[in-house]
Amino acid sequence: MEKRNPMAYKPIFPLLMSMAFPPMISMLIQSLYNIVDSIFVAQLGEEALTAVSLIYPLQNLSLAFSCGVGIALNAIIARHLGAHNDKEASFVATQGIVMTLLHSILFVGIGLFLIEPFLTLFTQNQDVIQYGIEYGFIVITFTFSTFIHLAIEKMFQACGNMIIPMIMQMVGAIVNIILDPILIFGYFGLPALGVSGAALATIIGQFSACFLSIYLFLRYNSHIHISFRHFRINWHTFKNLYSIAIPSGVMMCLPSVLVSALNGILAPVSQTAVAFFGIYYKLQTFVNMPTTGIVQGMRPIMSYNYGAHQRNRMDQTLKMATLTIGTILLFGTCLFFIFPAQILQMFNANQDMLMVGITGLRILSLSFICSTFAIVMSGVFESLGKGPISLIITLTRQFIIIIPLSLILLPLVGVTGIWLTFPLSELIASFIAFLLYQKVYKKIKIGNEN
Numbered sequence: 001m002e003k004r005n006p007m008a009y010k011p012i013f014p015l016l017m018s019m020a021f022p023p024m025i026s027m028l029i030q031s032l033y034n035i036v037d038s039i040f041v042a043q044l045g046e047e048a049l050t051a052v053s054l055i056y057p058l059q060n061l062s063l064a065f066s067c068g069v070g071i072a073l074n075a076i077i078a079r080h081l082g083a084h085n086d087k088e089a090s091f092v093a094t095q096g097i098v099m100t101l102l103h104s105i106l107f108v109g110i111g112l113f114l115i116e117p118f119l120t121l122f123t124q125n126q127d128v129i130q131y132g133i134e135y136g137f138i139v140i141t142f143t144f145s146t147f148i149h150l151a152i153e154k155m156f157q158a159c160g161n162m163i164i165p166m167i168m169q170m171v172g173a174i175v176n177i178i179l180d181p182i183l184i185f186g187y188f189g190l191p192a193l194g195v196s197g198a199a200l201a202t203i204i205g206q207f208s209a210c211f212l213s214i215y216l217f218l219r220y221n222s223h224i225h226i227s228f229r230h231f232r233i234n235w236h237t238f239k240n241l242y243s244i245a246i247p248s249g250v251m252m253c254l255p256s257v258l259v260s261a262l263n264g265i266l267a268p269v270s271q272t273a274v275a276f277f278g279i280y281y282k283l284q285t286f287v288n289m290p291t292t293g294i295v296q297g298m299r300p301i302m303s304y305n306y307g308a309h310q311r312n313r314m315d316q317t318l319k320m321a322t323l324t325i326g327t328i329l330l331f332g333t334c335l336f337f338i339f340p341a342q343i344l345q346m347f348n349a350n351q352d353m354l355m356v357g358i359t360g361l362r363i364l365s366l367s368f369i370c371s372t373f374a375i376v377m378s379g380v381f382e383s384l385g386k387g388p389i390s391l392i393i394t395l396t397r398q399f400i401i402i403i404p405l406s407l408i409l410l411p412l413v414g415v416t417g418i419w420l421t422f423p424l425s426e427l428i429a430s431f432i433a434f435l436l437y438q439k440v441y442k443k444i445k446i447g448n449e450n
Contacts, residue, residue: 007082007160007304012316016324020297022166023157024290029173035346038282040180041198042347044131046275048195049347051131053278054122054263057256058110058140064256065103066147068249069096070154071299072241075383077158078300081223082307090225093155095237097226099245100151104144111141122263125271131195138199145203145210152213158300159223164216172209176201247387254398255281261403262418265410273415276357279347280364287332287368291325295379302383318441322376329368329375336365356415363419370426371397377433380441389440393433401425 006015042049073096080089115136119129149172153165182188183197193200259281266273298321305313336343340361344354374393381390402421409417 007078007301008308008310012301012313013320015301016294016297016317016320018297019157019160019162019301020294020324022162022293023169023296024293025166025170028286028290028293029170035282035286036177037180037198037202038279039346040184041195044184044194046271047125047127048131049278050123050125050271050275051119051128051195052135052198053275053281054119054128055115055132055136055139056278056281057260057263058115058118058136059143060256060259061253062107062140062143062146063150064249064252065106066100066150067252068245069100069103069147069241070150071248071382072096072244073151074154074158074296074299075244075303075385076240077155077224078303078383079307079385081158082304086223089158089223090227091234092237092241093224094226094228094231095234096241097148097151098231098233099238099241100147101144104147107143108141111137111139111143115140122260122267122274123271135195135199138196139202142203143206145207149206149210149213152217155217155224156221157296158303159221160300160304161220162297164220168209168213168216171212172205174205175208176205179204244382244385244387247391248382250391250394254394258398258402262406265406265418266415269410269415270356272352273356276344276353276360279344279357280360283336283343283361284332284364284368287329287335290328291375294321294325294328295375297321298376298379299383302380306384318376318380321379322373325376326369326372329372332368333365336361336368359416360419363416364422367422367426370423370430372430373437374426374429374433377437377441381436384444386440389436393429393436396432397425397429401428 006018010018038049038052041052073093076092077089080086080092115133116129119132119136123129149168153168156162156164179201180198182190183193183201184195185197186192259277262277263274266277298317301317302314305311305317340358341354343361344357347353349357374397378390378393381387381393402425405421405424406418409420413420
């Protein structure tokens with residue numbers, strides 16, 4: 001007798017929490033790693049911290065490529081499993097792995113040839129450039145392990161298994177955290193490698209997660225069977241994957257574009273503002289990663305019940321996800337608004353950093369709670385294969401409003417004007433998300449769309 005998938009019958013809130021809690025935990029640990037990494041690097045000096053901040057957009061770009069394919073695999077595989085078509089789900093998974101490997105080659109080239117030209121776009125400080133080259137060469141050239149790990153993670157999630165992805169993420173992050181001080185400062189008889197040590201700790205952690213993911217997939221996966229025997233690229237499947245992966249990847253690329261653009265705007269004004277913005281962008285992951293965990297738990301539930309023609313369960317999932325994400329983001333707003341000085345002092349903030357950062361964190365914190373509905377609806381439309389609609393919401397949140405408004409407000413009110421653009425853009429994006437919810441989601445004909 002075939003075992004029923006819990007996404008078909010389990011009460012929605014316990015189901016959402018059971019699927020969201022593992023990625024929430026793993027992403028909180030990943031966020032903790034990002035923050036700890038910056039704390040250690042900050043002890044090397046503001047130049048080192050600025051260099052790592054400037055490389056961050058390239059790291060996020062690689063993550064965007066890998067997660068874009070992963071999200072596409074998650075949505076399409078879950079939909080096929082919801083329709084009880086395991087064979088097609090396995091076929092899509094095999095095509096997705098090949099797509100992942102092809103994408104990873106691109107970042108080997110970026111790491112080998114483009115790090116220094118990228119850094120010189122934002123600074124002529126030779127210490128910053130040298131630190132950036134040391135760090136960026138390692139973390140970008142060898143990032144292909146993350147591509148494989150994330151593809152397998154999304155396959156497990158599509159099957160409703162969130163525990164194994166949590167274990168994979170936790171192992172990689174914990175290895176990073178342990179190795180960071182050892183390799184940066186040279187403990188246990190090892191040489192002090194500085195920012196190169198931070199980069200090596202990152203890569204070793206990523207490879208640990210990659211090898212573990214391959215082992216666990218071969219050992220414990222039961223629904224999806226990847227085979228390269230007589231493999232040929234299926235362009236129709238590639239097209240379907242890219243129809244979700246490109247909008248999702250672009251959405252994840254937007255923070256890289258945004259951070260790079262704002263670094264370019266801030267750099268002529270204040271290196272301290274660049275360093276603070278790098279700190280903020282890592283800090284905000286501590287709030288946004290749990291919400292991403294909820295979205296990761298929500299996506300396969302929405303996709304599965306879309307494939308199973310269960311509209312009521314889809315609506316319940318949307319409601320529960322919105323309430324949960326709103327609660328997390330409200331907590332983040334309160335934390336950053338009430339304790340900005342204490343947070344910044346973890347990064348050896350000097351008086352100049354505190355002057356810029358206290359006001360900055362308080363204003364930026366308002367963007368968390370304002371983003372609730374936009375974040376949820378982006379995930380909903382991705383899970384239904386409507387990537388372009390999701391892209392509209394994210395473009396509004398992270399690109400269309402912030403950059404031009406920053407250019408307008410910077411001469412008028414200084415760097416404070418740049419921080420103000422974030423909550424304003426989130427309010428506008430949430431309004432657009434609500435309009436799309438009324439216009440598109442409520443009128444979806446379950447079972448009659450491709």
